[in-house]
Amino acid sequence: MRGPSRAPPYHGGSRMEHRYDPQEIEPRWQAVWAEEKTWEVDDAVLDDPAVDPVYVLEMLPYPSGEPHVGHLKNYSIGDAVAHFKRRQGKTVLHPLGYDAFGLPAENNAIKTGQHPRDATEASIASFQRQFRDWGVSIDWSRELATHRPEYYRWTQWLFLKLLAGGLVERRSAAVNWDPVEESVLANEQVIDGRGERSGALVEIRQLEQWFLKITDYAQRLIDDLDTIQWPEHVKTMQRNWIGRSAGARVSFRCEETGDDYEVFTTRPDTLFGATFFVLAPEHPDVEALVAGTPQEADVRAYVQKALTAERTERGAADKEKTGVPLGRHVINPVNGDRLPMYVADYVLMDYGTGAIMAVPGHDQRDFDFAQAYELPVKRVIQGANEGAPDSHLGDDAAWELSPEALPYIGDGPVVDSHPDFDGRHNREALAAMNDWLKSEGKGEEAINFRLRDWLVSRQRYWGCPIPVIHCPEHGMVPVPEDQLPVVLPDVEDYKPKGRSPLAAAEDWVNTTCPTCGGPAKRETDTLDTFVDSSWYFLRYTDALNTDAPFDPKVTNRWMPVDQYIGGVEHAILHLLYARFFCKALTDLGVLDVNEPFQNLFTQGMITKDGAKMSKSKGNVVAPRAIIDRYGVDTARTYVCFMGPPDQDADWSDEGVEGVSRFLGRLWRLSAEAAERVGGSSGVRGAARPGDEAAGDRDPGVAATEPNTVVAGILAPESPEGDDLELVRKAHWAIDKVTQDLDGRFAFNTAISAVMELVNAVSSRRNAVAEGASTAAAARAASREGANANDAGDAADGAGDGYAAVSPTAADTDAALIADAEAWAAIRFALTTANTLLQPFAPHLTAEAYERLTGTRVWEQPWPEAEQRYLERDEFELVVQVQGKVRDRVMAPTGASKDELESLALGREKLQPFLEGKTVVKVIVVPGKLVNVVVR
């Protein structure tokens, strides 16, 4: 029936070669990449000015047990970006490491006695194994782990730089104490008054702690958000967290003691409305103010209660206002009013000055308090709709000035305040009031931030030791640089008992003072792990440097990270700290990186059955299980196909199945096409068992091989008919996928475009293989002027999927040629599909591409769509009446508006809708549609 040299007919999986076997393919290509160190990049390339460095980075994973599907999604996205950039000619840095210090390993140690290092190293080994199995294109030569001395040595070094630069402070502070973890927590780690990890109610304690002065950078941390491309909601979260408020600071003098109390207010325009004054329970002067007075006992009792109250309770905005009078008074500097002083827990010590002027007329909280304690309420801002003297709107009830109208939070004219301001709009008067305050020496304009300094000390074992020595003579002495690292000692007992477990390591704690050589003790607190992860991305740029954390010449060239990818859960803490670190180190001359992450992509969470995955719910999807079953290409492609990658998506086993089917189809078609038309002889790369395909080619077909090279892909020279359509589809896919990948992260639609292409290939292939060669033959014959009827009949036969008649001998030659042309188009389309899918499924596409072309897909430049295949000489014109689609008709691409209009108006299908109506207007969108407006 067919020529003896033909490849066996396609039977979908009947032959070994056609079976998609990811378990066989994937390790083979991973071995090639590992062997050739394909993804390693030498910093020396940076010396070449022609090199365009791109830094792609996923957030540092915390290694615990096995990686989960969130990691899979993270690296699937990041790796797609890295591959895409490489193939666009960039030199890509794509490293990986481990955030290895931290509480889970330590808590495990407390429970089991296993050294945290051992547990951590075991987890790292497991993570590393999986990441390698995932085929992620990582430069493993730069791998790091924050718990290793060769890394934390430089964490300590940087800490000392910050210390020398005045950005580290040790001070006694009211801190969040987690009674379960027996450790201090940063404000950011307290969620609803409970420890982030332990869930225990947090207590407030006064302790000596280490702080990094991030507040010095508050303004810059806000301002520079404008210079980076991050999701707007992440920027907003950071802005809110930093919480900049503009207002004024004003001093109130205590009538009885003569002491001044400064307050911060965002509403200096309501100063004249203050009717009382409140201190926070933690305010250091509270005790002294009432000492020896009749109020002392009540105040003490109240403060005691307030301080021990649970934070959740204290923090609730709808909580009833409570407080106690201090029996003291302050004088309002602007009008001499005598204001009673109170202590009340609705005033917080750690915002502003811990003291407020209370303006119940224009503040809800002050108003609530005033109501509860029957304090006077004074209006100093006129409501917009209230009591306007020049009212001309009649006797509307809203115009009445009623006590219910207070508190009035809005804006309006200033009243009953000061002759200079009364009658002016409050917002307008603000600046003048600030000036006036300043000239009168009563206060001044001020900015206040919600952001607090970063508390970095932890009374825990498994962290980076703070490299400081306490000497009885010289106080706090930094460990000299040449004595770094201060190595974390081994201890017997990991359980914190209100102090760091390190305190028990006596041999280690007792040391000598670097200044005087006398006996001294080491600092026993360790650093918050967020410190470790605030600079790791700098270390990658010069990971093997043993003389410094990094060489700024190298680091500055790689930085900033061009594309950072991770979960939104780090939107505030990690990202803010890392930004602060870079700014501080830049100011200290260590570095020149103002913003570390130029572009940020936050991936959505993968849920299962609509819920967050968790062991306790038993709804965890293990990447390992998916990969064992379907291969990693399927897993990676699926997580990118689930939906827009920045959105949450629910895991679907059927969805994975669908992607697996798609890859299988691409594989079989590619394998068959490679066999049909043959790959190039220059096969290199991974050897595969039973590889005989390369030498097993049809010489007849080889003669008609395409010879046009388009962006590294062999393309048919002048395809026709269905072949042309297929080639068009391939170029359409190139265009679509390129746009979707280029900064849009529209991976789901990119993959669906490749699916469309493969579906088109499949149709064409079936038409050709299933006896339709008859049709092709006839088509070829008809080009040579043969009988047109034959062509028609044959084409009909093809439409049914059967060859109605046996091809004649004369037909066979023509059929061979037509067949070869079809296969050339198919091969081109498949080559394109593979090259476009490579960022998602690097193993399958490497194998298929090599079979199809004899070259390595990852070494190929990203393809470019050719305009001539994107354009058509006809398009489907949509014809609307009153905006409703009534007809569609093919129209020439270049047609003028007039031509399109008359074409549309002449359509028969339109007539019923035009009958008895007058055409008022015709809208013509060239290349798109005609809309007829009738009346």
Place this chain on the structure above:
RNA sequence: GCCCGGGUGGCGGAACGGUAGACGCGGCGGACUCAAAAUUCGCUUCCGGCAACGGAGUGAGGGUUCGAAUCCCUCCCCGGGUACCA
């Protein structure tokens, strides 16, 4: 409460202000097979109709426009962040 997102078939989701529902899943029907699996072909928003076709339709209600899922206003629901921040 405030600040961000988001509401589109049975499901995940596509749609520069211009054909709503690409692609995938699921479902239904067919081919192949002794049979099944795998593969493959077709149909699949809803309502009416054998069909051609017609009508409705993107959370609800209004508006702008020749034309709105898309832009504007009001409201409802869901998710996230934040919350006595003066």
